[in-house]
Amino acid sequence: MDKTQNNKAWFLVLPVLVLVAFSAVLPLMTVVNYAFNDTFGNNRFFWAGLEWFEQMVTSSRMHDALGRQILFSAIILAIEVPLGIFIALNMPKRGFWASFCLVVMALPLLIPFNVVGTIWQIFGRVDIGLLGRVLNDLGIAYNYTNNPFDAWATVIVMDVWHWTSLVALLCYAGLNSIPQAYYQAARIDQASRWAVFRYIELPKMKGVLLIAVLLRFMDSFMIYTEPFVVTGGGPGNSTTFLSIDLVKMAIGQFDLGPAAAFSLMYFLVILLVSWVFYTVMTNLDREEQK
Amino acid sequence: MMRIKPSAIVMALYLIFLMLPIYWLVNMSLKTNTEITSAFTLWPHDLTFRNYRVILTDPSWYMGYVNSVIYVSMNVVISLTVALPAAYAFSRYHFMGDKHLFFWLLTNRMAPPAVFALPFFQLYSSVGLFDTHIAVALAHCLFNVPLAVWILEGFMRGVPKEIDETAYIDGYSFPRFFVKIFMPLIAPGIGVAAFFCFMFSWVELLLSRTLTSVNAKPIAATMTRTVSASGMDWGVLAAAGVLTIVPGALVIWFVRNYIAKGFALGRV
Numbered sequence: 003m004d005k006t007q008n009n010k011a012w013f014l015v016l017p018v019l020v021l022v023a024f025s026a027v028l029p030l031m032t033v034v035n036y037a038f039n040d041t042f043g044n045n046r047f048f049w050a051g052l053e054w055f056e057q058m059v060t061s062s063r064m065h066d067a068l069g070r071q072i073l074f075s076a077i078i079l080a081i082e083v084p085l086g087i088f089i090a091l092n093m094p095k096r097g098f099w100a101s102f103c104l105v106v107m108a109l110p111l112l113i114p115f116n117v118v119g120t121i122w123q124i125f126g127r128v129d130i131g132l133l134g135r136v137l138n139d140l141g142i143a144y145n146y147t148n149n150p151f152d153a154w155a156t157v158i159v160m161d162v163w164h165w166t167s168l169v170a171l172l173c174y175a176g177l178n179s180i181p182q183a184y185y186q187a188a189r190i191d192q193a194s195r196w197a198v199f200r201y202i203e204l205p206k207m208k209g210v211l212l213i214a215v216l217l218r219f220m221d222s223f224m225i226y227t228e229p230f231v232v233t234g235g236g237p238g239n240s241t242t243f244l245s246i247d248l249v250k251m252a253i254g255q256f257d258l259g260p261a262a263a264f265s266l267m268y269f270l271v272i273l274l275v276s277w278v279f280y281t282v283m284t285n286l287d288r289e290e291q292k
Numbered sequence: 293m294m295r296i297k298p299s300a301i302v303m304a305l306y307l308i309f310l311m312l313p314i315y316w317l318v319n320m321s322l323k324t325n326t327e328i329t330s331a332f333t334l335w336p337h338d339l340t341f342r343n344y345r346v347i348l349t350d351p352s353w354y355m356g357y358v359n360s361v362i363y364v365s366m367n368v369v370i371s372l373t374v375a376l377p378a379a380y381a382f383s384r385y386h387f388m389g390d391k392h393l394f395f396w397l398l399t400n401r402m403a404p405p406a407v408f409a410l411p412f413f414q415l416y417s418s419v420g421l422f423d424t425h426i427a428v429a430l431a432h433c434l435f436n437v438p439l440a441v442w443i444l445e446g447f448m449r450g451v452p453k454e455i456d457e458t459a460y461i462d463g464y465s466f467p468r469f470f471v472k473i474f475m476p477l478i479a480p481g482i483g484v485a486a487f488f489c490f491m492f493s494w495v496e497l498l499l500s501r502t503l504t505s506v507n508a509k510p511i512a513a514t515m516t517r518t519v520s521a522s523g524m525d526w527g528v529l530a531a532a533g534v535l536t537i538v539p540g541a542l543v544i545w546f547v548r549n550y551i552a553k554g555f556a557l558g559r560v
Contacts, residue, residue, distance in 0.1 A: 005383075005384060005385055005386045006384070006385055006386065007385070007386045007387070008385040008386070008387060009387045009388055010387075011381035011384070011385035011387040011390075012381075012387055012388070014377035014378055014380060014381035015377070015378045015381050015382070015387075015393065017373075017374040017377065017378070018374045018375060018378040018397070018437055018441060019393070021370070021374050021430075021433055021437060022397065022400060022433065022434065022437055022438070024430070025412075025430055025431060025433050025434040026400050026403070026408075026434055028411075028415055029408050029411030029412055029415055030408075030411070032411035032414060032415065033407065033410075033411055088302070089302070089303070089306055091299075092298075092299035092302040092303055092306075093299075093303060094299075094300075094303070101548050101549075103303060103307065104548045104549075104551060105541075105544055105545060105548050106307050106310060106311065107306075107307075107310065108544050108548070108551050109310065109314070109537070109540070109541060109544065110310060110314075111491070112491055112494070112495065112537070112540025112541065112543075112544060113495065113536065113537050113540065114494060114495045114496075114497060114511075114512045114536050115495050115496070115497050115512075116497045116512050116515065117512065117515070117533045117536050117537070120317075120515065120529065120533050121313045121314065121316070121317050121533060122313060124316065124317065124320060124526070124529075124530065125312075125313045125316050125317075129329070130320070130328055130329065130332070130526065131316070132312070132313075132316045132334075133313075135332055163309065163310065163313065167310070171551055220402045223404075224404030224405070224406065226404075226405070226406055226498055227497050227498060244404075244406075245404055245405075245406035248404075248406045248407070249406050249409065249498075252406075252409070252410045253409065253410060253502075258410070261410070265406075265407040268404060268407060269403060269404070269407055272399070272402050272403065272404065273399055273402075275402075276395070276398055276399045276402045277395070279398075280395050280398055284391075
């Protein structure tokens with residue numbers, strides 16, 4: 003759509019600007035303030051320069067948390083994206099069953115994060131949980147509270163349970179926007195199932211898939227509540243992801259300076275990825291409009 | 293003989309995988325604590341509604357739900373009120389810095405709440421809003437307003453511009469045109485945006501827990517505290533969990549055909 007140039011439109015945007023500035027810029031400035039200062043309480047601050055940043059960049063604790071976080075996000079994406087596409091391809095296209103699948107699949111998305119954690123905490127317990135009990139009865143020694151591998155497996159399966167539907171729903175919407183004529187043309191050309199997927203469905207899903215990948219990347223990169231409820235970051239530090247470590251540092255130990263410096267770097271990473279996402283997406287939009 | 297399609301099997305397996313943990317929660321919520329801890333049963337043999345009765349008769353429990361509902365509704369109203377005109381501006385006009393502003397909004401949706409938890413606490417304490425519903429509602433605007441703007445903008449794009457122009461020629465003022473003509477046209481979009489604001493405000497815990505202590509404590513936070521205080525009352529915990537799922541399950545039916553479009557930020 004061709005838009006007209008009109009700077010008065012700023013008046014329409016003003017309320018959003020004020021509100022988001024209040025809830026985003028002000029807190030962010032507080033964080034910046036902490037990051038560059040040291041305090042001994044009483045609201046008296048001393049300039050600390052880049053000290054906290056140096057401390058954080060070189061701290062092995064942060065490297066470990068970052069490493070775990072990247073590994074986690076990578077595993078999550080590697081499982082959820084292909085699985086989501088696969089599920090979307092198998093969903094019924096219309097009728098009662100399509101609605102039914104949509105509703106059931108959306109259900110996990112609407113459960114409060116800590117309840118998701120609680121569900122899996124109960125589900126995986128060795129004494130009262132279906133999963134833990136059945137696995138142990140099958141002779142697999144499974145206990146997510148003291149075995150790091152089991153803890154990781156539980157957190158990952160939980161995230162797959164929680165969020166694969168999102169990827170599937172997005173792909174489903176993309177698939178439904180493909181006109182039937184494309185499939186008919188493919189049938190005339192005797193295209194194989196794989197060719198249909200590779201040359202018709204995948205290109206048409208590109209836009210939504212991009213959104214899905216980035217939403218999943220962002221949300222898994224800042225995951226906090228679910229693993230916190232299930233494992234509390236343990237056993238040891240094996241499931242302490244970035245956000246968990248950050249909250250531990252800021253609120254648990256009240257190390258405001260390092261925590262703030264950490265927050266800022268965390269935020270910059272997110273900002274960078276958002277920017278790449280935004281650029282690619284606006285380019286896609288422009289291509290479509292041509 | 294009826295032939296079963298492989299796709300139906302895949303879907304059935306996937307849906308079972310989704311429902312199984314939820315079933316287990318419901319199952320536990322209908323059992324007594326002795327049955328939970330002493331016997332391993334696949335369905336409640338000793339059916340009881342005690343767990344639900346505990347929650348629905350104890351103010352410290354059910355007020356959690358009331359608090360959650362209050363701040364979630366406040367958040368939905370605030371988010372939509374400010375997002376509607378902004379989304380209209382983004383979908384209809386070029387103005388100075390529009391692309392940068394839009395990007396900045398996006399980054400707020402992507403900002404990790406953990407970064408904001410502590411500053412929010414100090415900000416709202418210093419203006420005397422700590423432990424009020426409005427504090428949580430405002431804090432959730434951080435990610436809900438950008439989201440609402442994005443979704444509404446996506447829907448508004450689909451409305452042809454000629455409609456605006458015709459309305460002006462017919463002598464409608466902007467506010468009257470917006471409320472009487474434009475809003476009914478994008479009613480599904482408003483519904484979807486409201487749903488998503490509801491959803492993300494409902495499921496968020498980190499900020500709502502940080503910003504409240506007693507008077508506005510959300511149900512999700514009530515759950516964590518009561519469990520650690522009174523040992524493990526698994527039955528009540530499970531029942532509380534089930535009750536947090538119910539509101540979502542109810543509203544989901546109304547927006548089922550638009551869920552995907554909403555998640556795609558209106559870009560399908």
